[in-house]
Amino acid sequence: MQNLPGPLKEVVDQLSSLPGIGPKSALRIALTLLKMPRERAAGVGQSILDLRERLCLCEDCACLAESSPCAICADATRDTGQLCLVPEWDALLALEEMGVYRGKYLVLGGLLSPLDGVDPGQLEIERLRRRLASGDFSELILALGATLDAESTASYVKNLVESEFPGVSVTRLAQGIPMGAEVKYMDKETLKQSLVHRQKM
Numbered sequence: 164m165q166n167l168p169g170p171l172k173e174v175v176d177q178l179s180s181l182p183g184i185g186p187k188s189a190l191r192i193a194l195t196l197l198k199m200p201r202e203r204a205a206g207v208g209q210s211i212l213d214l215r216e217r218l219c220l221c222e223d224c225a226c227l228a229e230s231s232p233c234a235i236c237a238d239a240t241r242d243t244g245q246l247c248l249v250p251e252w253d254a255l256l257a258l259e260e261m262g263v264y265r266g267k268y269l270v271l272g273g274l275l276s277p278l279d280g281v282d283p284g285q286l287e288i289e290r291l292r293r294r295l296a297s298g299d300f301s302e303l304i305l306a307l308g309a310t311l312d313a314e315s316t317a318s319y320v321k322n323l324v325e326s327e328f329p330g331v332s333v334t335r336l337a338q339g340i341p342m343g344a345e346v347k348y349m350d351k352e353t354l355k356q357s358l359v360h361r362q363k364m
Contacts (some may be wrong), residue, residue: 171197206274223294225270225287235259235268242266246294247304248320250274252311254306262330269294274312275319283319289318296327305335309356337362 167175171193178189196204214261220226221233228234235241245266249255255268261304272287295302306314321333339357341351 224268225272225290226255226268240265243299244301245304246300246302247306248291249306250308251318252275254308258306266302267294267300269314271307272308274310275316276312286316288323292323292327295324295331300331301333302334305333307335 167190174196175186175189176192178184178192179186180191184192196207199207217229218227219229219231220237221228222231223236224233226233226235242265245264247255247258247264247266247268248271249258249268250271250273252270255270258264258268269287271291271292273281273285275283275286276283279281295303303320305317305320307317317335324331324333338360339353340346
């Protein structure tokens with residue numbers, strides 16, 4: 164990549180700094196942009212600039228939206244007794260695509276991670292407190308994942324809710340053996356979670 168012309172190298176460097184895009188992919192994208200008609204390439208660039216200008220964080224749930232409150236928070240048909248806590252906006256999208264959950268959300272903005280220097284002050288903990296203090300919610304659903312950071316975040320949130328909002332029950336997404344899998348192929352931690360969180364039939 165050292166022999167690239169300066170302007171092309173700059174675009175490749177910028178693109179390859181994005182998550183999931185390596186130098187080769189960045190070069191392919193840059194060359195594709197270079198081959199586009201000028202108007203179309205300008206449109207791509209303008210849409211990237213508009214992305215920051217035309218989106219905001221919803222004042223209630225902290226998800227990305229064109230207006231605040233967002234469409235989910237403004238929807239009067241949603242169940243106001245359930246609040247689902249997700250780490251990032253893409254987790255909210257995944258849950259919404261199922262079309263099963265009809266409650267409200269709160270986007271935490273990440274997970275607690277002492278090794279990466281992420282503490283409660285960098286997450287939407289105060290927004291969570293405000294939402295729970297409204298008295299609207301009887302259940303907080305933790306949809307944070309099953310990583311070590313997710314577990315420590317879940318523990319922190321559970322302790323916070325139990326001490327400050329005793330009337331709110333804390334639940335979590337079920338964990339364990341995925342559909343279509345066999346017990347003999349499961350790792351020890353998955354089997355352990357499956358046994359601990361077993362369900363009555």
